[in-house]
Amino acid sequence: MKLFNTLTKKKEEFIPLMPGKIKMYVCGPTVYNYFHIGNARPFVIFDTLRRYFEYIGYEVIYIQNFTDVDDKIIKKSQEEGIPAKEVSEKYIQEYFKDADALGIKRATVHPKVSENIPEIIHMIEILEQKGLAYCVNGNVYYRVTKFKEYGKLSKQNIQDLDMGARIKVNDEKEHPMDFALWKKQKPGEPAWNSPWGLGRPGWHIECSVMAKKYLGDTIDIHGGGMDLIFPHHENEIAQSEGATGKPFAKYWLHNSYININNQKMSKSLGNFFTVRDISQQFDLEVVRLFILSAHYRNPVNFSKELLKQSQGALERLYNAKNNMEYLVKNTTSQDQTQEEIKWIEVLQKYKEKFKNAMEDDINTADALAVIFDLVKETNRYLDNHKSPATIKAAYKLFMELSSVLGLLQKTEGQLDEEIEALIQKRQQARKEKNWALADKIRDQLREQGIVLEDTPEGIKWKRI
Numbered sequence: 001m002k003l004f005n006t007l008t009k010k011k012e013e014f015i016p017l018m019p020g021k022i023k024m025y026v027c028g029p030t031v032y033n034y035f036h037i038g039n040a041r042p043f044v045i046f047d048t049l050r051r052y053f054e055y056i057g058y059e060v061i062y063i064q065n066f067t068d069v070d071d072k073i074i075k076k077s078q079e080e081g082i083p084a085k086e087v088s089e090k091y092i093q094e095y096f097k098d099a100d101a102l103g104i105k106r107a108t109v110h111p112k113v114s115e116n117i118p119e120i121i122h123m124i125e126i127l128e129q130k131g132l133a134y135c136v137n138g139n140v141y142y143r144v145t146k147f148k149e150y151g152k153l154s155k156q157n158i159q160d161l162d163m164g165a166r167i168k169v170n171d172e173k174e175h176p177m178d179f180a181l182w183k184k185q186k187p188g189e190p191a192w193n194s195p196w197g198l199g200r201p202g203w204h205i206e207c208s209v210m211a212k213k214y215l216g217d218t219i220d221i222h223g224g225g226m227d228l229i230f231p232h233h234e235n236e237i238a239q240s241e242g243a244t245g246k247p248f249a250k251y252w253l254h255n256s257y258i259n260i261n262n263q264k265m266s267k268s269l270g271n272f273f274t275v276r277d278i279s280q281q282f283d284l285e286v287v288r289l290f291i292l293s294a295h296y297r298n299p300v301n302f303s304k305e306l307l308k309q310s311q312g313a314l315e316r317l318y319n320a321k322n323n324m325e326y327l328v329k330n331t332t333s334q335d336q337t338q339e340e341i342k343w344i345e346v347l348q349k350y351k352e353k354f355k356n357a358m359e360d361d362i363n364t365a366d367a368l369a370v371i372f373d374l375v376k377e378t379n380r381y382l383d384n385h386k387s388p389a390t391i392k393a394a395y396k397l398f399m400e401l402s403s404v405l406g407l408l409q410k411t412e413g414q415l416d417e418e419i420e421a422l423i424q425k426r427q428q429a430r431k432e433k434n435w436a437l438a439d440k441i442r443d444q445l446r447e448q449g450i451v452l453e454d455t456p457e458g459i460k461w462k463r464i
Contacts, residue, residue: 001359003221004297006229006252007153011361016220017250022053022060023215025249027207027224027232028110030067031091032076034274037287037302038225038258038265040102044288045255045296045362046223047104048405052358055404063214064107065207066092068114069200074189084190085114098275101284103406111210113201117192119209120201123243124181132242136172138184138197142204144177147238153252154230179235181205204235211248212240222249226256255296261303278307281444283418285407286311292364292405308447313372314407315449320375321408324395327386336387343381344393350374354401364405371401419450423459 001014016022026046029035035043043064053060067073068088077084096106113120124140127133132146144150144158151157158177180202185191191198211219217240224233233252240248257264260271278287281304290310294300350370357366378394402408422441429437442452450461 002361003251003253004361006254007249009155012251014251016058017218020057020059022058022221023219024050024060024221024223025063025065025207025211025215025219026107026222027228028064028066028107029091029095030070030072031088031095032070032072033091034094034276035098036265036272036274037260037278040098040275040287041258041291041296041300042223042225042255043099043104044102044291044406045364046253048292048364049221049223049253049362050105051404051406052362056355060108061215062105062108063210064110065210066095066110066112067203067206068092068112069190069206070113070203078188088112088114094276098279098284101279102275102288103285103409105406109214111214113206116206116209116213117201119213120205121182121192121194123205123209123212123239125195126243127181127239130242132238133181134174135182135196138182138199139172139180140182140196141173141178142181142235142238142242143174144179144238145175147242149241150177150238151234153234153237156230179204179231181239204232205239207232208236208239208243208248211236212244217244217246217248219249221251221253223253224255226254229254256299258300258302260301262301265302273302282307282311283314283448285410286314288406289314289368292368292407295361295363295365297361311447317371317375317402317408320379320398321395321402324378324391324398327382327391328388328395331386331388331391334387336389337385340385340387340390343385344390347374347393347397350377351397351401354404358404367401367405371398371405374398374401419445419448419461423452423461427459 002011003014004010005012024046026042029039050060050062066088068085073084073087077087080087092112124133127142128135128140132143133140134143135141158175181204182194182196182199183202184196185198185200189200191200211222222233222236237248259265260269260273263269263271265271265273275284275287278284286307287310290302290307291300293310293313350373353373354367354370357363357370360366374394374397378398382391382394399408422445426438426441429435429441445452445461452459452461
């Protein structure tokens with residue numbers, strides 16, 4: 001398997017630190033709001049990589065943190081007049097709702113900053129003892145000039161960095177690039193006791209501490225969006241390697257951006273979409289397929305039109321699934337011909353093509369193409385050959401490969417429940433004379449291939 005390592009800027013053969021076991025750390029959300037479509041990309045991509053590793057037989061220890069102590073959370077708590085902990089707990093639960101709908105598996109552990117304060121203080125003390133950290137007026141900073149390899153991930157020298165653009169000037173710091181490990185408490189902020197007084201952790205230290213706590217000094221893979229390369233992941237390396245003297249992560253993987261209608265997503269441009277917003281119009285499995293339709297290191301354009309294309313593609317896959325399931329249940333037993341036995345063997349070429357795509361730096365776009373080719377080949381073949389063993393072999397492989405990508409995991413019953421819920425929502429809108437919402441839901445159902453019928457027994461629906 002080849003993976004593109006940001007640290008070396010090249011594709012490298014993946015060799016785990018321990019045979020049969022993989023230790024992965026992926027940066028999770030700051031829980032002050034619903035996560036947006038840009039956040040969804042790394043969540044889906046690294047979930048898919050984890051699924052693939054498990055599919056080929058690895059034990060994966062997968063850690064994804066929640067940043068539940070942060071300036072944005074404090075600001076939100078002040079705006080809403082509720083404790084910061086209440087804000088973060090609310091949005092952790094909202095994260096799980098959207099992540100579940102995207103088909104993202106729960107991490108082995110989802111650690112929180114607030115639950116790891118003693119370990120964070122301990123690592124800062126080690127850095128201070130080694131001369132890599134210093135305290136000024138209750139604030140503790142990392143001394144980047146003392147870490148000789150600072151900049152090795154982002155391929156920047158301290159002297160070349162644009163300090164004014166990225167780093168807030170602070171007279172307390174010895175050097176403009178030094179970053180906060182511990183922040184002195186301001187009035188009204190949550191705080192913990194520490195050797196430097198009441199305060200809270202800086203952003204970067206949490207990932208170093210939690211990766212070490214749950215995965216050890218050196219991990220196999222650290223993943224995240226490319227916007228985290230600098231300064232977040234660069235600072236993690238400085239902290240972790242400064243504290244332990246060992247390499248932090250063997251492979252660094254970063255996905256590219258999602259643009260909205262060919263423009264970079266930004267609140268100021270008004271083209272900012274949360275996954276929750278999108279879920280009002282599209283099943284989030286459509287979003288998952290959309291994300292997997294492009295190579296993770298390529299920028300991808302997001303638009304409603306492209307989501308509709310992904311919706312159509314997902315419907316084709318579900319139709320194939322339903323057709324195969326129908327044939328499995330309703331085909332009478334008969335002996336296989338030699339030709340059919342040979343065709344089942346031919347099916348394995350799709351499995352090999354799929355694995356080759358995934359092992360070429362997680363090429364999910366090509367892996368998806370293999371699944372669609374498998375559907376075409378199966379449809380063509382089953383037109384004339386319908387022995388149960390043949391159908392079952394095709395169905396098994398189709399579902400096996402789809403599940404690696406986290407697709408087609410919903411049962412027909414789950415889909416039916418979602419449709420029924422939308423119909424109930426439409427009925428309520430009609431009762432309240434909210435015709436615009438009622439029409440919107442009807443159109444949404446039609447886009448999903450569902451038409452409504454008025455009958456003496458009430459509203460019924462059918463697929464077209």
